[in-house]
Amino acid sequence: MAQTIHPDNSYGPGTYIDNSFVPVPEECQRLLRLFVARTPGFTQDEALLNGVEFEGDDLPCIPGPIKTQAVTAVLHAMVGIVGLEILHLRGQTTSTKTYINTNHAGLYPATPALVTVDGLMGPSVINLPTVPQWDKDRQSGSPLVFRATAIYPTADDGVWFQLHGSLDPWTVLRMIGINKEDVEATTRTTDDAYALIGARVVTYRARELEQLMLEHGLSGSIVHSPESWRNTEMGKSLARHPLVNYTQKSPSIPPAPLPQKSDDKRPLAGIKVVELARIIAATATGAALASLGAEVIRVNARKLKDYTPAQPSSLMAGKTTIELDLDIPRDHARLTQLFEQADVVIQGYRLGSLSRRGFGPEAALRIAETRGRGVVYVDENCYGPDGYYAERPGWQQVADAAAGSSYVMAQAFGLPPGQGVLPALPISDMSTGILTALTAVCALRDRAKFGGSYHGHAALTAYNMATLDPEVRLYQREVVRRIRERYRFPTWSSDAHVAPLYYEIVKAWNENSRVVEDEKYYVHFTDSVFGADLRVLAPVVRYEDGEASPRWTSPPVQFCHHEFRLFSS
Numbered sequence: 065m066a067q068t069i070h071p072d073n074s075y076g077p078g079t080y081i082d083n084s085f086v087p088v089p090e091e092c093q094r095l096l097r098l099f100v101a102r103t104p105g106f107t108q109d110e111a112l113l114n115g116v117e118f119e120g121d122d123l124p125c126i127p128g129p130i131k132t133q134a135v136t137a138v139l140h141a142m143v144g145i146v147g148l149e150i151l152h153l154r155g156q157t158t159s160t161k162t163y164i165n166t167n168h169a170g171l172y173p174a175t176p177a178l179v180t181v182d183g184l185m186g187p188s189v190i191n192l193p194t195v196p197q198w199d200k201d202r203q204s205g206s207p208l209v210f211r212a213t214a215i216y217p218t219a220d221d222g223v224w225f226q227l228h229g230s231l232d233p234w235t236v237l238r239m240i241g242i243n244k245e246d247v248e249a250t251t252r253t254t255d256d257a258y259a260l261i262g263a264r265v266v267t268y269r270a271r272e273l274e275q276l277m278l279e280h281g282l283s284g285s286i287v288h289s290p291e292s293w294r295n296t297e298m299g300k301s302l303a304r305h306p307l308v309n310y311t312q313k314s315p316s317i318p319p320a321p322l323p324q325k326s327d328d329k330r331p332l333a334g335i336k337v338v339e340l341a342r343i344i345a346a347t348a349t350g351a352a353l354a355s356l357g358a359e360v361i362r363v364n365a366r367k368l369k370d371y372t373p374a375q376p377s378s379l380m381a382g383k384t385t386i387e388l389d390l391d392i393p394r395d396h397a398r399l400t401q402l403f404e405q406a407d408v409v410i411q412g413y414r415l416g417s418l419s420r421r422g423f424g425p426e427a428a429l430r431i432a433e434t435r436g437r438g439v440v441y442v443d444e445n446c447y448g449p450d451g452y453y454a455e456r457p458g459w460q461q462v463a464d465a466a467a468g469s470s471y472v473m474a475q476a477f478g479l480p481p482g483q484g485v486l487p488a489l490p491i492s493d494m495s496t497g498i499l500t501a502l503t504a505v506c507a508l509r510d511r512a513k514f515g516g517s518y519h520g521h522a523a524l525t526a527y528n529m530a531t532l533d534p535e536v537r538l539y540q541r542e543v544v545r546r547i548r549e550r551y552r553f554p555t556w557s558s559d560a561h562v563a564p565l566y567y568e569i570v571k572a573w574n575e576n577s578r579v580v581e582d583e584k585y586y587v588h589f590t591d592s593v594f595g596a597d598l599r600v601l602a603p604v605v606r607y608e609d610g611e612a613s614p615r616w617t618s619p620p621v622q623f624c625h626h627e628f629r630l631f632s633s
Contacts, residue, residue: 078291346412348497
């Protein structure tokens with residue numbers, strides 16, 4: 065077993081590195097025990113813990129020193145274990161086996177890119193006429209829109225800042241003195257855009273940028289080292305909570321019997337989930353719960369931008385997707401009806417924003433008290449449940465910069481201290497999605513056993529902090545070199561944008577390995593709205609009983625695809 069090398073600043077302040085390499089499946093076993101020990105209320109049943117079988121290649125397939133692949137595999141394994149506990153409560157099985165292919169788990173963060181429609185794959189998929197465009201600014205192809213989200217040096221020597229255009233890049237650019245009408249026509253390349261924006265960002269001190277974004281309700285972050293983030297008050301606030309973070313509410317409500325569906329043996333068959341989400345993380349949660357058998361109704365509003373590439377991917381599999389506009393009284397009443405039926409509510413907007421519209425945890429708990437059956441409400445956000453940034457908007461790239469992941473990646477590339485480089489894939493988004501699902505299934509298990517309602521939280525930055533934990537550790541530089549050489553990954557720098565980058569990673573996998581080709585990692589749909597043959601990444605968790613294993617019973621669909629309906633079960 066690899067031992068910890070005490071911090072020697074190999075990847076910057078607050079980093080801890082293995083002194084020898086352990087193959088990914090073996091490392092997953094160690095990390096499983098670590099994460100289980102840190103999760104309040106998680107089973108200590110040795111049969112279930114020993115029943116997890118990790119298999120896959122020794123070497124990780126994700127570039128960089130962070131143990132993304134192993135940690136993501138462990139979170140999926142924990143979901144699988146809780147799924148078995150629920151099956152035991154149903155009396156459907158006595159099996160204790162959960163199977164996790166770590167190669168499959170390594171592909172999971174690339175879910176939005178791993179889509180094939182009638183033989184077409186890559187960026188061309190999102191330009192198909194069957195894929196509606198939900199972000200007209202990105203659709204425009206403006207170099208300034210893409211470079212509004214990048215990492216830039218500031219006026220402070222050695223301090224960089226993650227600028228984030230969010231869903232309103234021109235507002236962000238206007239805040240730093242760049243007006244669309246003045247520069248759009250003459251800025252023709254992404255290099256030109258990066259230089260133009262960088263010339264403005266470097267006139268600000270890092271704290272000035274942080275305050276500017278905060279005052280205007282915008283996103284962004286100083287690029288912290290793991291140590292400097294842990295020393296901030298926000299880092300300390302988040303560190304006080306367990307990664308899998310939920311608490312019982314309304315304990316007087318009796319245990320809720322698990323629905324019995326003779327035609328569906330999956331753990332969450334009959335469970336009703338309202339998904340209030342945009343972009344990736346909470347969307348991934350809904351997909352995971354749907355694969356476990358839940359009936360998931362996703363709510364969107366056409367007037368709000370969303371993440372176009374999610375639609376043909378497995379992020380949208382197994383769901384009913386409807387449109388509701390909460391400014392319309394009829395739609396407000398319809399969402400209330402869904403809350404009255406729901407077992408689970410997944411909320412991925414800014415913390416507190418839906419409470420102000422009458423659909424926060426308080427409303428869900430009140431409805432649960434009235435009906436006498438508990439509810440599980442999980443908030444997914446950037447910064448966690450409390451602290452001075454809790455209600456601030458945030459994105460994957462912002463969480464990466466805040467927690468220290470971008471700092472570590474830059475150090476792995478040999479760049480100067482303080483610089484940041486984006487991790488290779490939407491890792492914290494996708495992995496926080498499965499973390500949120502884990503939080504929900506733990507609470508559902510407890511609702512069935514102990515009664516009550518439950519309120520949970522999952523945060524992008526908390527996930528990143530967990531991967532940078534001293535006991536998780538980072539890979540040695542020699543291992544990082546071996547990974548890069550094995551897959552011939554490209555190099556990238558602070559100007560990288562996540563979408564083109566993840567397609568580059570998939571291209572490297574395709575050209576230098578067979579990891580993407582293996583059909584056992586995919587599922588095909590012949591009845592999708594996107595094409596006659598839609599191939600997307602399959603669920604990672606498998607059980608001995610194939611009928612109980614996670615799967616989707618309907619293909620991915622577009623946002624707002626269905627007419628409004630209530631839950632059918």
